[in-house]
Amino acid sequence: MAEGLKWFQCPVCKESIHWEVPTDELKEVKRFPAPIVIKHKNHYLICYLDSHRQLADTEVAIAFIKGESKE
DSSP states (O other), rough: OOOOOOEEEEETTTTEEEEEHHHHHHHHSSSSSSEEEETTTTEEEEEEEEETSEEEEEOOOSSSOOOOOOO
């Protein structure tokens, strides 16, 4: 599987983004494509990785709200 540093062009600001694939976190993923949220400057991107850790799709997050559940 492809691991290590990945890059793509930011759809918002058109700069190149270099990022490390979170391989340890993806070991437990059972369903692909897996969404990964990346903060880039003042915007957030959602990158979907396939089962081979390749970039399947990218979209711009309209808003980022951190939510927590209560038990």
